[in-house]
Amino acid sequence: MMIQEQEPQAEPEATRRDSDGTESSRANRGWWDRNADDYQIEHGTFLGDDRFVWCPEGLDEVEAGLLGSQESLKGRDVLEIGAGAAQCSRWLAAQGARPVALDLSHRQLQHALRIGEGRSTAFPLVQADAGALPFADGSFDLACSAYGAVPFVAEPVRVFREVRRVLRPGGRWVFSVTHPVRWAFPDEPGPEGLTAAASYFDRTPYVEQDERGRAVYVEHHRTLGDRVRDLVAGGFRLVDLVEPEWPAWNTQEWGGWSPLRGTLLPGTAIFVCERD
Numbered sequence: 001m002m003i004q005e006q007e008p009q010a011e012p013e014a015t016r017r018d019s020d021g022t023e024s025s026r027a028n029r030g031w032w033d034r035n036a037d038d039y040q041i042e043h044g045t046f047l048g049d050d051r052f053v054w055c056p057e058g059l060d061e062v063e064a065g066l067l068g069s070q071e072s073l074k075g076r077d078v079l080e081i082g083a084g085a086a087q088c089s090r091w092l093a094a095q096g097a098r099p100v101a102l103d104l105s106h107r108q109l110q111h112a113l114r115i116g117e118g119r120s121t122a123f124p125l126v127q128a129d130a131g132a133l134p135f136a137d138g139s140f141d142l143a144c145s146a147y148g149a150v151p152f153v154a155e156p157v158r159v160f161r162e163v164r165r166v167l168r169p170g171g172r173w174v175f176s177v178t179h180p181v182r183w184a185f186p187d188e189p190g191p192e193g194l195t196a197a198a199s200y201f202d203r204t205p206y207v208e209q210d211e212r213g214r215a216v217y218v219e220h221h222r223t224l225g226d227r228v229r230d231l232v233a234g235g236f237r238l239v240d241l242v243e244p245e246w247p248a249w250n251t252q253e254w255g256g257w258s259p260l261r262g263t264l265l266p267g268t269a270i271f272v273c274e275r276d
């Protein structure tokens, strides 16, 4: 597959305003379709084609073991939500798991196809919204998401209920998101990103909109307490909350994530949950 050149776009306006589930889903699908090529060029090397990297801090599932031991993954049905180019699913398949990689964006899944070409580890790619999972009840043993879907949805409880529905009893759901504390700070990697400039308690979504006021990108903020309440409302038990520390080896910046901020502030929250 060729990487296509992007049409020049008028700069969208960044604002904070409400955005419902329908608008958020439409905006983010378009944004990821338009930006998937650039995203994979910029971050593909850091992510690796077949590694399971949870976050810009670089925490790898090989060391974290949040889904269970590597041996325990063999033969497990795993749903990856917001899979992007399915790097994590490729790693899961290499451990003997049976992953299904789901994403809202067709273009992201085309990158998954491109990377997977000629490899022996084939698995299904599914284009769908995390709020309406096209699977039968109890189809999976595990579900995971590395910054996929959850930060972008207006109704996280709906997603959690869907994940619970498609998991088998005892199933584990592990997902990473931007650490909620980060919302109080400018999304800048340098010193300007170290001074709180907004209320942590302001849940108004971050929206980029075009000249006609149509959202072209949306992120939704939940406080730490909101996330716990949403998970409980979705039918999960919280087993662990991992806040990866910035490791000395990682000298790379990823948007607003940087060694400078990473040594002072948490950048990622990883929720480890189970259903009864």
Ligand SMILES: C[S@@+](CC[C@H](N)C(=O)[O-])C[C@H]1O[C@@H](n2cnc3c(N)ncnc32)[C@H](O)[C@@H]1O
Pocket (backbone or CB within 6 Å): 025, 028, 029, 032, 047, 081, 082, 083, 084, 085, 086, 088, 102, 103, 104, 105, 108, 128, 129, 130, 131, 145, 146, 147, 148, 149, 150, 152, 153
């Ligand atoms: C930051 S990327 C993470 C992908 C991959 N884990 C990685 O690290 O590159 C977020 C992904 O979530 C997907 N996404 C956003 N909203 C979604 C939704 N409502 N349902 C499913 N996927 C969604 C996007 O298309 C995008 O591929």
